[in-house]
Amino acid sequence: MLILRYLSLLAVLNGAHVYGTNYEIKVTTSQEPFAGTDARVYVNLIGVNGASTGSIKLHNSMQDFERGRTDTFYRDASPVGHLKAIKVHRDNSGFGPNWKLARITVRFSGSPLYKFYFNKWIPAYRWTTANEENECRAGLALCQHLCIDTGSGYNCACRTGFKLEGRYKCTDVDECSTGEQKCHSQTTTCKNNLRGYTCPCKRGYQPGQSAYECQDMNECMAGNRKCEGKTTNCKNNFGSYSCECKDGFELGLSPYKCNDINECIAGNHKCEEKTTSCKNNFGSYTCKCKGGYEPEPSLYKCNAKRCNISIPLGMENGHISNQSITASSYYSRYPPWLARLKSGAEESWYALPSDPNPWIQVDLDKLTWLRGVATQGKRFSFFVKTYKLAYSLDGIHWSTYKKANGEKEMVFKGNTDPYKVAKVELDNPIFTRYVRLYPKTWRDGIALKMELYGCRPA
Numbered sequence: 289m290l291i292l293r294y295l296s297l298l299a300v301l302n303g304a305h306v307y308g309t310n311y312e313i314k315v316t317t318s319q320e321p322f323a324g325t326d327a328r329v330y331v332n333l334i335g336v337n338g339a340s341t342g343s344i345k346l347h348n349s350m351q352d353f354e355r356g357r358t359d360t361f362y363r364d365a366s367p368v369g370h371l372k373a374i375k376v377h378r379d380n381s382g383f384g385p386n387w388k389l390a391r392i393t394v395r396f397s398g399s400p401l402y403k404f405y406f407n408k409w410i411p412a413y414r415w416t417t418a419n420e421e422n423e424c425r426a427g428l429a430l431c432q433h434l435c436i437d438t439g440s441g442y443n444c445a446c447r448t449g450f451k452l453e454g455r456y457k458c459t460d461v462d463e464c465s466t467g468e469q470k471c472h473s474q475t476t477t478c479k480n481n482l483r484g485y486t487c488p489c490k491r492g493y494q495p496g497q498s499a500y501e502c503q504d505m506n507e508c509m510a511g512n513r514k515c516e517g518k519t520t521n522c523k524n525n526f527g528s529y530s531c532e533c534k535d536g537f538e539l540g541l542s543p544y545k546c547n548d549i550n551e552c553i554a555g556n557h558k559c560e561e562k563t564t565s566c567k568n569n570f571g572s573y574t575c576k577c578k579g580g581y582e583p584e585p586s587l588y589k590c591n592a593k594r595c596n597i598s599i600p601l602g603m604e605n606g607h608i609s610n611q612s613i614t615a616s617s618y619y620s621r622y623p624p625w626l627a628r629l630k631s632g633a634e635e636s637w638y639a640l641p642s643d644p645n646p647w648i649q650v651d652l653d654k655l656t657w658l659r660g661v662a663t664q665g666k667r668f669s670f671f672v673k674t675y676k677l678a679y680s681l682d683g684i685h686w687s688t689y690k691k692a693n694g695e696k697e698m699v700f701k702g703n704t705d706p707y708k709v710a711k712v713e714l715d716n717p718i719f720t721r722y723v724r725l726y727p728k729t730w731r732d733g734i735a736l737k738m739e740l741y742g743c744r745p746a
């Protein structure tokens with residue numbers, strides 16, 4: 289028997305004639321009274337793919353298939369792969385042909401033990417079928433995913449991410465709604481799918497090391513920012529970014545760009561008012577020199593333009609108009625606009641003797657460098673002996689010309705007789721528009737003719 293059993297294996301190894309598969313078939317007859325049979329018994333093995341061995345004769349002698357006994361047969365037959373079912377057939381021969389079959393087991397080289405349970409009376413001349421006890425292996429199970437064999441039947445199970453619906457069917461588990469998901473809520477959203485679920489990044493985040501959590505996206509580096517480059521700086525933050533106004537700009541309606549600050553109107557400019565005017569521009573402002581001033585290293589103020597010549601400014605030749613020459617008081621015959629140098633021995637400005645603080649004023653019309661003053665009296669015995677000078681940019685705020693050390697007010701020496709011209713030069717030229725001469729001492733009366741010297745910047 290042992291030799292027969294391994295014949296097929298040897299045949300394969302030798303490459304000789306193939307006998308087919310050698311099947312070990314064990315037939316167990318029921319314990320019930322009169323369960324044994326003397327009939328001729330045949331089996332037919334059915335593979336899972338539908339192939340069958342055809343009828344295999346089992347009976348050898350009258351001693352087979354006795355009540356409660358297990359008979360073992362070795363038979364060569366064609367290979368049919370994994371076994372799904374077995375069919376049993378008997379005839380009606382012999383003394384007691386009735387047969388109650390308990391079970392049959394089958395195995396062959398390399399196979400599991402196939403079990404077929406009958407526990408029934410086998411009718412004569414008809415094939416009776418029993419399925420393999422392991423429905424999973426026999427391909428008889430209806431499970432959609434996984435099959436787990438049990439003694440009495442089988443159970444179905446589902447792959448990870450699915451759950452059983454009814455006996456056989458598997459449906460996807462929506463982890464996102466069951467709360468089984470591990471998606472990081474701040475940076476991701478949960479997206480269900482058939483294999484499980486994924487955690488796609490929320491807006492403003494990008495994938496990182498973890499499948500469940502995303503990292504901040506640095507929009508400023510990634511270049512997908514909307515910050516307008518001229519007026520804002522992009523500032524990254526966790527989950528987003530912001531556009532911060534550059535210097536000189538302020539937030540407007542859009543979060544992505546800023547508006548120019550008009551510093552000149554807002555009043556937060558540094559332009560020196562006396563010498564410059566503020567001019568707004570995009571992102572900043574400039575301090576433009578006013579007329580008569582020129583740029584200096586400072587951005588915020590200007591210097592008075594220099595001119596070094598000293599020429600008559602227009603008292604004598606009339607370039608300074610009558611309206612530009614005024615005084616604190618005067619005799620009607622001697623108005624201030626008669627105070628033009630060398631205009632005649634009798635001509636002059638003549639202040640009222642009652643005037644407590646007499647002065648004569650010249651409006652030079654625009655900013656001018658004043659470098660010298662000449663005075664002259666009126667005939668007979670009227671002339672100013674000493675005087676002071678004051679100057680003003682606007683005709684309202686005045687400064688008195690001081691000595692070089694800057695402390696004492698300068699007292700100029702004027703005329704010593706009514707006819708001769710007395711000229712003084714200023715050590716520190718004054719940049720001014722208005723000039724006042726204050727007579728301090730005089731002979732017989734305040735009578736004066738004058739010229740102013742200097743130059744106007746181009």
Ligand SMILES: [Ca+2]
Nearest residue numbers: 421422438441
């Ligand atoms: Ca089973």
Ligand SMILES: [Ca+2]
Nearest residue numbers: 461463481484
């Ligand atoms: Ca899922």
Ligand SMILES: [Ca+2]
Nearest residue numbers: 505525527528
């Ligand atoms: Ca960010």
Ligand SMILES: [Ca+2]
Nearest residue numbers: 549569571572
């Ligand atoms: Ca501006």
